[in-house]
Amino acid sequence: MKHSILVTGGAGFMGSHLVDQLIREGHDVTVVDNLSGGSLSNVNRNAHFIRGDLQDAKVCRKAVSGVDMVYHLAAHAAEGQSIFCPVYNAKSNYIGFLQLIEAAINSGVKMFVHTSSMSVYGRQEKMPMREEQHYNPKDPYAVGKAAIEQILPIYHDVFGLNYSILIPHNVYGERQNLQDPYRNAIAIFMNRVAAGKPPIIFGDGTQTRAFTYVRDCTPYIAKAGFAREAFGERINIGSEEVVTLNEVARIVLEEMARTDLKPIYAPPRPSEVKHSYCSSEKARRILDYKTTTPLKVGIHNMAEWVKKQGPQKFRYWKNLEITKKAPEVWTKRMQ
Numbered sequence: 001m002k003h004s005i006l007v008t009g010g011a012g013f014m015g016s017h018l019v020d021q022l023i024r025e026g027h028d029v030t031v032v033d034n035l036s037g038g039s040l041s042n043v044n045r046n047a048h049f050i051r052g053d054l055q056d057a058k059v060c061r062k063a064v065s066g067v068d069m070v071y072h073l074a075a076h077a078a079e080g081q082s083i084f085c086p087v088y089n090a091k092s093n094y095i096g097f098l099q100l101i102e103a104a105i106n107s108g109v110k111m112f113v114h115t116s117s118m119s120v121y122g123r124q125e126k127m128p129m130r131e132e133q134h135y136n137p138k139d140p141y142a143v144g145k146a147a148i149e150q151i152l153p154i155y156h157d158v159f160g161l162n163y164s165i166l167i168p169h170n171v172y173g174e175r176q177n178l179q180d181p182y183r184n185a186i187a188i189f190m191n192r193v194a195a196g197k198p199p200i201i202f203g204d205g206t207q208t209r210a211f212t213y214v215r216d217c218t219p220y221i222a223k224a225g226f227a228r229e230a231f232g233e234r235i236n237i238g239s240e241e242v243v244t245l246n247e248v249a250r251i252v253l254e255e256m257a258r259t260d261l262k263p264i265y266a267p268p269r270p271s272e273v274k275h276s277y278c279s280s281e282k283a284r285r286i287l288d289y290k291t292t293t294p295l296k297v298g299i300h301n302m303a304e305w306v307k308k309q310g311p312q313k314f315r316y317w318k319n320l321e322i323t324k325k326a327p328e329v330w331t332k333r334m335q
Contacts, residue, residue: 004028005225006067008054008100009074010047011038013176014115014168017218018071019044025222032063033074037177054096060103069111069225070104072097075145078182079119080269081330082141084320094144101151105159112152112163113225116234118170118276120146128210128279131167131234138271149234162231164224169238169278173214173298174305181314181330185245186211189252190303192335195311198261199253200329203268205246210277212239212291213298220287229286236278239291251296255303270325 005022009015010031015038022029023046031043034053043049052059054074064070075093076082082089104112121129122136135146152163176187189199217237224230249263283289293301316333320326328334 002026002028003069004030004067005069005071006030006032006063007071007073008032008063009038009072011035011040011043011049012073013038013173014171014214014218014221015073016042016044016175017173017214018073018221019047021218021222022071023047030063030067032059036076037180042175054100055091057099057103060099061107064100064103064107064109067107067109069113070100070109071113071115071221071225072100073115077117077141078180079117079139079141080272081182082139083270084322084326085317086140087321089140090144093141094147097148101155105155105161110162111225112161113221114148114152114163114165115221116149116165116167117142117145118167118236118238118278119273120149120167121276123273127275128240128277129236130279131236131282138273153232156232164230164232165234166221166224167234167236167238167278168212168217168221169236169276170209170211171214171217172211173302175214176302178306178309178312179315181316186248186252186299186302189249190256190306191312191314193252193256193258193261194306195335196258197335199249199263200266200334201245201249201263202266202272202327204265205244205249205263207245207272208242208275208277209245209248210239210242211248211295211298212237213293213301216291216293220283220289223287227287233282233286235283235286236280237283237289238278238280239295240277240280241291241295242277243295248295251299252303255296255300256306266327266329269327
C-alpha cells in the first residue's frame with residue numbers, strides 16, 4: 001500500500017538514505033530540511049523538497065499537509081557540543097519537535113516514527129544497553145531526546161497517534177557530513193586523514209563503541225513505521241561488534257592507506273560516556289534486524305567515498321554559547 005510520508009532531515013546523512021529506501025518501496029515522500037547539516041545533492045530526485053526549519057510553525061503545517069506518516073530525523077545531533085550551546089540545541093531539537101507534533105496532530109497524521117539517540121542511556125552499570133534500562137542523560141541534547149520519547153506516549157493516549165521510537169547507535173557511512181567537527185568520530189578521522197593529518201582522539205582511546213553501517217540501519221527505521229509489533233515500542237538499532245576508538249583509528253588509517261600517520265591525543269571531552277553499545281535482541285525479534293556489514297568492510301566503503309570527495313574544511317561555530325572548558329580543538333578551530 002502506497003503512503004504519503006514526510007521525512008524531516010531528509011537531506012542529511014541517515015535521512016537521505018531513509019528517503020531512498022521509502023521511495024524504493026513505492027511511497028510518495030516529502031522532505032523538509034533547513035540544510036544546516038544536509039545537502040540538496042543528497043535528496044532523492046523523486047522526493048518533494050521543502051527547505052525550512054521546524055521551529056517555524058508555517059513550515060511544519062506545510063510539510064505535514066496531506067501526509068499520513070512522519071519519520072522524524074531532523075536534529076542538531078552534536079551531543080558533546082550541546083553542553084556548550086544548550087539554548088540553540090533546545091530550540092532546534094525540542095521546540096522544533098513540539099512544532100512538528102502539533103502540526104501532525106492537527107493535520108491527522110496517523111503514524112510518527114521518531115529517531116532518538118543512544119545518548120539517552122548515558123552511563124549504565126550494565127552493558128550492553130537494553131531498552132528497559134532507565135534514562136541517564138549526560139548532556140542537554142540527550143535530555144531533549146529523552147523528553148521527546150516521554151511525550152509521544154502522551155499524544156498516543158490523548159489523540160490515538162501511533163508511534164515507534166528507534167535508537168540508532170553510532171551510525172556511519174557514505175554521505176556523512178565531513179565538514180562537521182563536533183560529531184561522528186569516523187567521519188572526522190577520515191576527513192583529517194584525507195588532508196594528510198592524523199586523527200585526533202579525545203582521552204586515551206580505550207572508549208568502547210559499536211559502529212553501525214548506515215545501510216544496516218535505515219531499512220529497519222523504515223520498517224518500524226509498518227510493523228505493528230513496533231508500535232509503542234523503543235528499539236535499539238545497532239551493531240554488536242564492540243571496538244575501542246584506538247582500533248577504529250587504526251582501521252581508518254589502513255583503509256585510507258595512511259598507516260604512516262599516528263593518532264594524536266587530546267584531553268577527554270566533558271561528560272563523555274566511556275562505554276556505549278547496545279543489545280539488538282529486540283530489533284531482531286520485532287524487525288528481523290540483521291547486521292550484514294562488518295566494521296572493516298563498512299569503513300572501506302566509506303573511505304572509498306571520502307577519497308572521491310576529497311578533504312573538506314571543518315565548519316566551526318563562530319560563537320559557542322559557553323566557551324569555558326570547551327575542547328581546545330574546537331576553540332582553536334583545528335583543521
